[in-house]
Amino acid sequence: MRRLFPALLIAVFLLVGGLASPAGAHPMSTSAVLLDLLGDRVEGEVQLPIDRLAVAVHRDLTPGSVLGADRAFLERYTARHIAAVGADGAGWTVTLGTGSVRTIDGTAHLVYPLTVRPPHGQDVTDFRLRYDVIVEELLTHRVLVTVRHDFDRGILGAGDAETLGVVDWDTTSVEVPAAEGSWLRGFAATAGLGIEHVGEGADHLLFLLMLLVPAPLVAAGGRWRAATGPSARRSVLRVVHVVSAFALGHSLTLALASAGVIHLPSRPVETLIALSIAVSAAHAIRPLVARGEVLIACGFGLVHGLAFASLVGELGLDRGSLVTSLLGFNLGIELTQLLVVALLMPSLLLLARTACYPAFRVGTAVVGLLFSVSWLLERTTLTGSDPFEGLQLWLVGHPLLVAGAVAALAGIARLVAPRPLQAVSQAT
Template sequence: MRRLLPALCIAVFLLVGGLASPAGAHPMSTSAVLLDVQDDRVEGEVQLPIDRLAVAVHRDLTPASVLGADRAFLKRYTAEHVTAGDDGTSWTVTLGTPSVRTIDAVAHLVYPLEIRPPDGRVTDFDLRYDVIVEELLTHRVIVTVRYDFDRGILKSDDAETLGVVDWNNKSLKVPAGEGSWLRGFAATAGLGIEHVGEGADHLLFLLMLLIPAPLVAAGGRWRAGDAPARRSIVRVVHVVSAFAVGHSLTLALAAAGVIHVPSRPVETLIAFSIAVSALHAIRPLVARGEVLIASGFGLVHGLAFASLIGELGLDRGSLVTTLLGFNLGIELTQLLVVALMMPSLLVLARTAVYPAFRVAVAVIGLLFSVSWMLERAGLTSSDPFEGVQTSLVGHPLLVAASVAVLAAVARGVAPRRVPAGAG
């Protein structure tokens, strides 16, 4: 018996190793169904790993054959194993033109997917799916909603995994009828807040326009005026309103497909708008120039906002609701910036410190804008100020608090206004 023990141990080891090796060489894979829920249809795609698909259909498949000799067979096979409906009513399921895509280092056959209800109104429905899993016990299918306006799912970060389809569970309820336009409206407003709040260029443009607001242009220079703070606030309202009208106009036109401008020149022009507003903050380019700059370049910024809507696919939902929500988020962010910065700027403008502060901030803005222009025009490969910009945008309250402290100190140390003639 003692002589047999080593032999038994070796036999067990070889048996376990032999069983484990195939699992290690062919790890359990997954496929995916991605859904984009709209009012009258559900779009998306089906992602099938070619190696697992080959096992399921008992054919030797390659990335070339699935789009060639096996193309018709595979499309028919997949279509037969994807159905949808509710309360006994079948919905139309259509597969589009297939393609091959590498996902997580594995070649996948990808089909565009469209599901349409007979009455043209998408509600909750059952998705019945057993592609591959009808043959492979270990295979899993992850079903994900990546867009549903009424539920506030608008981008990849919001994507919601509904569940997993496998050998034991080949049906899944898709909650396509839940939510409301209000939830989607709030989500798009949040995107507007996020986009401006994280966009150093948009924030810097607005700041460059706010800096000269408490001053008066006279003789080609900026001078501290004797007008009450209320007049400065009115000028700020004019600047913000002009910018809002400008970007709202092109945002609506571009989102509706009326106009289209490539993103690179738009982003370059945005950097140029900051340079112009920075120069205006140093020396007035024209009387009430900040209002003209805000309205004119607001048109350019609107094109950038529209580009984001297109990239995220927000134009697939209610366009009017999307535009209103996104615009509301932008305006709320602008008002927050004004509320945080303007009181300190009004106090600083009545001190001898303001000319140096104004010029210093404007020069920083000019440097940032030139760096952006060079990078976005493809003349440089990187932005040397990116780390500083990211830090400033990431700590808005600290920036506002620092300016407030400076205003308080300057008011106590140098309360006199800038002498006439200084700029």
């Protein structure tokens, strides 16, 4: 008996290990409920793994049958097991849309669009979501309930998504907070989104830089000349004109595109943005037209506004928060632009008074031209990748280092070559 006991113990260990290994390698599928809080309603979707759903309803389900023979049955079954109740105990209307099959984390899911509405057209407030699809039959099943959009709480996308809780056999409801935020919180979130979008967008930043480089100069005789005398102070005013023109252009199309008045596919817009950088870089090398940087800033600002609008459109905002989000997003863009101007323009104005500025201007413009041509080729699918992407990401990721390098260059140039090669008055 003593010899038999260790053998039995080893056998049990191997049996348990053999049973446990497959479970560890193939974790059980989970369901998900994704919610978007939109003022007078809640939209979202329910994601049901078909393999778990088949066990719960005692049917042999396939990706084909859930949209065919079993479609009506599964719609009724799912609808019966979802409910929403307000803080006052009143029931809310829950509606499921047409189901579809989607592969999520390698598993086929039946996905239903979901709409929840408070009674009498009221605004969405705190409510309790009652849910026991699948879990009413499977004790081990789990359902993740996540808010992926709530403007008033600053939840604007996947990066901000908040998991409210886990529904299982023991816990079949979860509280959904919808009255904790404010328009100010959403405004701040969209402003931060605008700062992030421009701050990480190499193309937008490069376009602005190409416009700023010739701003301290004067176009005379088809060439750029340094401005001298008291009139050189007007360079600052020209910078204001450039930034204002760009802001006017992108603000106009951002508002129109976000309101659905105009729409262009993303690829042509991105291609035109690359073209805008090429044009502004060519203008920085040799003036295309007097005060051309202002015209370029305004004209191509319209194109950049369409790109900004595509990001706002991805937020799925309703009419109630659209105006606030546009104001916040635009504020973030303008703050980032002003920061770029504050970091670079003092150095550019100082450098423009030295003999080194022509070489710096042309060299910077050539780099901008190379980047823009590379983007043009990639965005028109003539090439499969951008060979300068690594350098672009590094430059965007180290703005203070770049600004410091330009400032150091300006300081050195001021000491060793304090006079410009050629200069004319801006009054010319």
